Amino acid sequence: MGAVTxxxxxxxxxxxxxxxxxxxxxxxxxxxxxxxxxxxxxxxxLLAAREAGIQSSExxxxxxxxxxxxxxxxxxxVEADYVSRSPxxxxxxxxxxxxxxxxxxxxxxxxxxxxxxxxEWATIxxxxxxxxxxxxxxxxxxxxxxxxxxxxxxx
Numbered sequence: 723m724g725a726v727t728x729x730x731x732x733x734x735x736x737x738x739x740x741x742x743x744x745x746x747x748x749x750x751x752x753x754x755x756x757x758x759x760x761x762x763x764x765x766x767x768l769l770a771a772r773e774a775g776i777q778s779s780e781x782x783x784x785x786x787x788x789x790x791x792x793x794x795x796x797x798x799x800v801e802a803d804y805v806s807r808s809p810x811x812x813x814x815x816x817x818x819x820x821x822x823x824x825x826x827x828x829x830x831x832x833x834x835x836x837x838x839x840x841x842e843w844a845t846i847x848x849x850x851x852x853x854x855x856x857x858x859x860x861x862x863x864x865x866x867x868x869x870x871x872x873x874x875x876x877x
Contacts, residue, residue, distance in 0.1 A: 744836070744839055748839070749762070755831055755835075757831065760828065761795070763795055764804060766784055767796065767799060768804060768821065772829060775819055775821075777816050777818055779816065781795065781796055784873070784876065785875070785876045786877030787876075799819075799825075802824075803822050804821070804824055805820060
């Protein structure tokens with residue numbers, strides 16, 4: 723194996739640059755579609771809440787921030803009508819955060835934009851290359867995470 727040079731940067735650096743490029747493109751296109759109040763941290767909460775909801779107390783761990791800061795983020799998301807809070811069915815002291823119709827619409831737009839961005843990359847390197855990259859990443863992630871894709875989290 724050769725040394726890392728400017729021509730062969732580490733994968734971690736390339737993934738970080740690619741991630742930032744995709745996220746910046748996502749937020750530019752969301753704004754163009756009228757989603758002006760979306761903060762980058764919202765995506766992590768929306769994804770976690772998509773299936774069966776997430777406990778308010780789990781948002782802090784998901785984002786790697788204090789419970790108070792997480793509560794403020796959830797408050798902002800409730801105010802923007804992306805999520806709602808309701809009593810947890812098994813623990814009345816806990817609150818569960820779930821998607822609203824507007825939150826689900828936002829996630830639909832996010833998925834469409836990601837498809838557009840991937841299509842643009844496919845124009846550059848080819849659709850088979852993009853699908854091969856996806857398959858390889860899934861294979862590595864499944865192998866290193868006990869056969870399941872891990873939850874997307876901020877930290």
